[in-house]
Amino acid sequence: MDAQAVRTGRDERRRAILEVARDVFLREGYAAASMSAIAARVGGSKGTLYNYFASKAQLFAALVASECASDAWCGLMLQSDGDDPAPALRQIGRSFLDFTLSERALKIHRLVIAECGRFPELGQAFYEAGPRRRIEIVARWIALLSERGRLTAPDPDRAAMQFLELCKSGLHQKRLWSVDPEPSEAEKDANVDSAVRVFLAAYGVADPGSR
Amino acid sequence: MDAQAVRTGRDERRRAILEVARDVFLREGYAAASMSAIAARVGGSKGTLYNYFASKAQLFAALVASECASDAWCGLMLQSDGDDPAPALRQIGRSFLDFTLSERALKIHRLVIAECGRFPELGQAFYEAGPRRRIEIVARWIALLSERGRLTAPDPDRAAMQFLELCKSGLHQKRLWSVDPEPSEAEKDANVDSAVRVFLAAYGVADPGSR
DNA sequence: GTCTATAAATGGATAGAC
DNA sequence: GTCTATCCATTTATAGAC
Secondary structure (H helix, E strand, O other), X not given: OHHHHHHHHHHHHHHHHHHHHHHHHHHHOOOOOOHHHHHHHHOOOHHHHXXXXXXXXXXXXXXXXXXXXOHHHOOOOOOOOOOOHHXXXXXXXXXXXXXXXXXXXXXXXXXXXXXXXXXXHHHHHHHHHHHHHHHHHHHHHHHHHHHOOXXXXXXXXXXXXXXXXXXXXXHHHHHHOOOOOOOOHHXXXXXXXXXXXXXXXXXXXXXHHHO | OHHHHHHHHHXXXXXXXXXXXXXXXXXXXXXXXXXXXXXXXXXXXXXXXXXXXXXXXXXXXXXXXXXXXXXHHOOOOOOOOOOOHHHHHHHHHHHHHHHHOOHHHHHHHHHXXXXXXXXXXXXXXXXXXXXXXXXXHHHHHHHHHXXXXXXXXXXXXXXXXXXXXXXXXXXXXXXXXXXXXXXXXXXXXXXXXXXXXXXXXXXXXXXXXXX
8 A cells, every 4th residue: 555655664764763863862962962963864854854753852752762662672681490590690690791781781871871860751761671671570580489499589679689780790880981991701701600609698598409 | 479369369260160060061961061151150251261261171071070089079988997897888888878879979970971972081080089999998998807807708899899789789770860769768778788788698707606 | 361242153943945 | 755945042162352
């Protein structure tokens, strides 16, 4: 149908605009990014751009919303649910760290934090879609293993938060403040290993068989 | 002397400008803040402003540098060095949390993170003056107690990072993303208490006498 | 040193031809 | 729907009187 073709054509261009807008906003920040620059990089004109998004603020909001909806924003691999918590924790921690230290995650992290004063609802939305979601996934897993008697975590939510923070410890801050270029694989592994050790010292069960 | 009087007059005005600049930059962000607004709020004119700082970027850099030099940026109370680690840890954690969750710390945190792409050396400077300095203070204390046999932390630096991250866990993120208005005293205490528990489970020494 | 006035550029947003 | 051309506000930064 023609209507359908027009619809998909419009959607495609809309997506193209959002893609370019993401690049420009992430690189320049909200205030410094200009609609002119975005229009130029999309290839069209400013008139067309304003036909798709009524204002700069709305374009920015749409961009952040689409980013929230993306599954990539979760960044958590949680497949192994065997009985031994240690290897599963290591895998969770490592996939979390890989995602959370990626250039893409860091940039959007910086941008939303910078602008959540101007757009409070975006900060909230991002927290729910990202950190909060990850905490809940890990908390459910911890609760499950607690029921099975492989962990003793009376407050799974808190334990999950603590574990993820332990995995980040140091590395995320350094990257966020652009001090280190990027941590090595060995550094990441060391962080996760130590996090698992600390976590299990507090929430593990005495298991003489595995020692 | 006249020269001295002129010098202090200049320095005083310079300080006044920096004070206003801090307010404006923290509230608006770098790009959105305008030299006109700063000049107006200082009381003088733009001409005068440019007499003290050659450009917007240099004013911003001077502002951040003065903030780095401020002792307030440390935010760590470390007085009790008795033999029992638990109460000392609680005090360290609580003073750290009070500072790091304060409106002032959060705002400058957001600002520097937002602009460290444009001003990489500022991110570095702030990391050294803030997080890094706190970690070192705590690490030295942990090393001391390890020597005394009250803790078993083979890597004091890592242990210090982990402890501070544990204290923040959850609260700092939520505040940074402007989700929660401000945590209650009870919430802060609960976070620190749990952090101390986890930390001592991993790095404490078996001490039957205190059980 | 400090002011007023202004230059020069760029920003978001819109009008109107096609 | 898309383009060109433009409006109007605002920006950084400077010139020149005092």
